[in-house]
Amino acid sequence: MKFKRIEWIDFGRGFTIFLVVVGHVLSGIYTNHIYPNSDGLLMFFGEFIFLFIMPVFFSLSGYFFKAPENMVDYIVMIKKKAWNILVPYIVFSFVYVLLNQLGGKSKEYSWGDLLKIWYHPISYLWFLYILFFIFILVGAFSLLKVSLRLQLLIYFIGFILVQVLKINFYIFNVFGWVVFFCLGLLFKKDLNCIKSKGILSASLVLSILGYLLMIKFVGLSHAYYNDVSLVNFIPKVIFDILLFSFFLNIDEESKLFKYFKQYGKYSLIIYMVHAPVLSAIRAIILKFTMPNVFVLMVVLLIIGWVSCLVVIWMNNRFRLINFIFNAYANVKKIKNKR
Numbered sequence: 001m002k003f004k005r006i007e008w009i010d011f012g013r014g015f016t017i018f019l020v021v022v023g024h025v026l027s028g029i030y031t032n033h034i035y036p037n038s039d040g041l042l043m044f045f046g047e048f049i050f051l052f053i054m055p056v057f058f059s060l061s062g063y064f065f066k067a068p069e070n071m072v073d074y075i076v077m078i079k080k081k082a083w084n085i086l087v088p089y090i091v092f093s094f095v096y097v098l099l100n101q102l103g104g105k106s107k108e109y110s111w112g113d114l115l116k117i118w119y120h121p122i123s124y125l126w127f128l129y130i131l132f133f134i135f136i137l138v139g140a141f142s143l144l145k146v147s148l149r150l151q152l153l154i155y156f157i158g159f160i161l162v163q164v165l166k167i168n169f170y171i172f173n174v175f176g177w178v179v180f181f182c183l184g185l186l187f188k189k190d191l192n193c194i195k196s197k198g199i200l201s202a203s204l205v206l207s208i209l210g211y212l213l214m215i216k217f218v219g220l221s222h223a224y225y226n227d228v229s230l231v232n233f234i235p236k237v238i239f240d241i242l243l244f245s246f247f248l249n250i251d252e253e254s255k256l257f258k259y260f261k262q263y264g265k266y267s268l269i270i271y272m273v274h275a276p277v278l279s280a281i282r283a284i285i286l287k288f289t290m291p292n293v294f295v296l297m298v299v300l301l302i303i304g305w306v307s308c309l310v311v312i313w314m315n316n317r318f319r320l321i322n323f324i325f326n327a328y329a330n331v332k333k334i335k336n337k338r
Contacts, residue, residue, distance in 0.1 A: 010264025052239035062184025
């Protein structure tokens with residue numbers, strides 16, 4: 001049975017992954033202080049994007065979660081997620097470290113860091129690491145017939161304890177992000193409410209107000225906006241509601257909707273490819289010239305986005321590339337041929 005795609009979800013994924021690329025274009029410039037005089041302005045827009053993009057991705061993943069009916073279903077689900085999440089996680093951990101070692105004097109990661117990826121993910125790959133364990137956690141509670149509301153309470157208490165006790169083991173970050181995963185399930189139960197113009201307007205106003213209040217009281221720091229914490233939890237939830245409402249309300253005949261809808265199903269590929277490409281291209285450009293900050297941003301965005309589209313094209317034509325991003329289906333095909 002062929003999976004029927006949901007167009008507004010595909011748009012949401014495509015639009016949000018584009019913002020991820022934009023965010024990393026900006027952060028790659030201001031975190032490296034390439035143009036110190038522009039850091040403040042770039043950070044203002046960059047951290048605005050980082051405040052909401054990852055909560056939205058976790059919620060979009062949660063929207064499609066199907067609770068396992070029995071232990072067999074649970075094991076099959078974990079096997080599928082292990083292939084589809086951990087294969088690109090391992091491959092791109094290697095790719096990222098390789099490019100990091102080849103590019104310039106500043107080496108953020110060493111080859112030894114590859115031995116630690118089972119408990120400490122490399123750079124942007126933290127999303128896949130956390131997502132995999134969210135499936136294990138939510139799947140287990142669902143198998144035990146724990147209601148979604150009780151799960152949310154358990155996760156939120158776990159999140160509070162991790163924050164208050166300052167537990168540094170990376171895997172415990174699951175407790176914060178799993179709440180947004182479950183929000184996707186909640187949104188699915190009442191899309192009409194999320195779609196209402198009142199929710200859209202109210203969440204827009206509250207989101208902007210929340211961001212400005214965060215800047216006023218905690219300033220601009222990447223840790224305050226990208227990671228989920230007690231400081232940004234409520235603003236992230238409000239932004240999550242806003243983006244889902246926006247996805248549901250946008251005109252499906254608009255050029256914006258049609259363009260990004262076609263890339264929603266490839267959001268994993270774009271997520272995996274864009275970061276190492278941006279890092280490499282930025283290093284190459286700055287090795288030979290120091291362009292205007294706006295020119296650098298535009299060049300990085302265009303090359304970064306087009307590079308992702310090229311890999312999408314390769315994914316649809318070359319089996320090895322397709323295996324990396326769709327491992328479970330390929331393994332299943334191989335087994336069926338035996």
